[in-house]
Amino acid sequence: MFLFGASGHAKVITEIIQLNGGSVSGFYDDDPLKKSLMGIPVLGNTEAYKPGNEKSLISIGNNRIRKKVTEQIEAKYGQVIHPKAVVSETVEIEEGTVVMAGAVINPFTKIGRHVIINTAASVDHDCQVSDFVHIAPKSTLCGGISIGEGTLVGSGSVIIPNTKIGKWATIGAGSVVVKDVPDYAVVVGNPARIIKFNSQL
Numbered sequence: 001m002f003l004f005g006a007s008g009h010a011k012v013i014t015e016i017i018q019l020n021g022g023s024v025s026g027f028y029d030d031d032p033l034k035k036s037l038m039g040i041p042v043l044g045n046t047e048a049y050k051p052g053n054e055k056s057l058i059s060i061g062n063n064r065i066r067k068k069v070t071e072q073i074e075a076k077y078g079q080v081i082h083p084k085a086v087v088s089e090t091v092e093i094e095e096g097t098v099v100m101a102g103a104v105i106n107p108f109t110k111i112g113r114h115v116i117i118n119t120a121a122s123v124d125h126d127c128q129v130s131d132f133v134h135i136a137p138k139s140t141l142c143g144g145i146s147i148g149e150g151t152l153v154g155s156g157s158v159i160i161p162n163t164k165i166g167k168w169a170t171i172g173a174g175s176v177v178v179k180d181v182p183d184y185a186v187v188v189g190n191p192a193r194i195i196k197f198n199s200q201l
Contacts, residue, residue, distance in 0.1 A: 001078060003059040004028050004046055004069050006037040009116075010059035013098055014038055016082045025054060049073055058096060058114055063132045063150045063168075066114050070096075077114070085117075094131075112149075130167070139171075148183065157192075168198055 001017055003010050006027035014024050014037070026043040027034075034042045043049075046069060049056075055078035058066045077096040081087060085099045088107040096114035099105065105123045112131040117123060119137040128146045135141065136155040145159050148167030159165065159177040169181050172188030181187055184198045 002026055002028065002043075002049070002054060002056040002075075004049070004056065004073075004075075005058060005060035006031075006034045006042050007060075009061040010037060012100060013057060013059045013080060014040070016080045016098070016100070019083055020080065027059075046073055049075065051075055057098065061116065061134065063134055063152060066096075067132045067150065070114065100137075106143075118155075124161075136173070168200070170198060 001022060001024055003013060003024055006029040017024055024040050026041050027037055028044060028046050028049050029042050030045045036042055051074050056075040057078060058069050060066050079093055079095060079097045081099040082101040084101045085103040087105045090107045091105045091109050093111045094113045097111055099117040100119040102120035103117045106125045108125055109123055109127040111129045114132050115129055116134040118135060121135045121139050123141045124143040126144045127141050130147055130149040132150045133147050135153045138156045139153045140158045142159060142161040144162040146164045148165060150168040151165055153171045154173035156173055157171045157175040163177055164180045166181055166183035168184050170186040171177060175188050175192040176190040178191045184200060185194045186196045186198060187194050
C-alpha cells in the first residue's frame with residue numbers, strides 16, 4: 001500500500017497496516033526534506049505518483065488537504081481498521097477511511113470516503129458520517145447523528161442523539177453539542193455555541 005503524507009498520522013496508519021499483516025511500499029509527500037519514515041522510503045511528491053494496481057491511503061489529518069489530494073491524483077484507495085476497533089457487521093465504510101485503535105462503530109452507521117475515526121472515538125447506531133470527516137480521539141457521537149462533509153469533531157466532544165451537523169464545521173475539543181450546527185460553523189463550550197464561521201471552499 002502507498003500512503004500520501006509522511007508525518008505523525010502516517011505513523012499510526014502504517015502501524016495499523018502492519019498489524020493487519022500488510023505493508024507500506026512507500027510514501028509520497030510534498031516536503032522535499034522528507035526522505036523516509038519508519039524505515040520506509042518517501043518516493044517523491046504527490047505528482048510523482050503513478051497509478052497502478054496497488055491500493056493507497058491519504059495519511060493526512062487535515063480534512064481539506066485530504067480532499068485536495070483526491071482531486072489532484074487518481075488512485076485506488078483501500079481502507080484500514082485497527083484490529084482492536086469494534087465495528088458492527090452492519091456498518092458501511094467507504095474507500096480511503098481509517099479506523100483507529102479502541103474506536104467503536106455501532107450498528108447501521110454509514111461512514112463515507114476518506115474519513116478518520118480516531119483513537120477511542122465512539123460512533124453509535126444509525127449515524128451518517130460524510131466524506132472527509134475527522135472524528136477525533138475520545139469524541140462521542142450518540143445515535144442518529146448526521147455529520148456533513150469535511151467536519152472536524154474535536155477530541156473529547158459529545159454530540160447528543162439525532163443532531164445534524166453541517167459541512168466543514170468545527171466542533172471544538174471538549175464541547176457538548178445539544179442542537180443542530182450549521183455549515184462552516186465553529187462551535188465550542190458546554191453547551192456548544194457558535195463563535196465564528198470557517199471560510200468556504
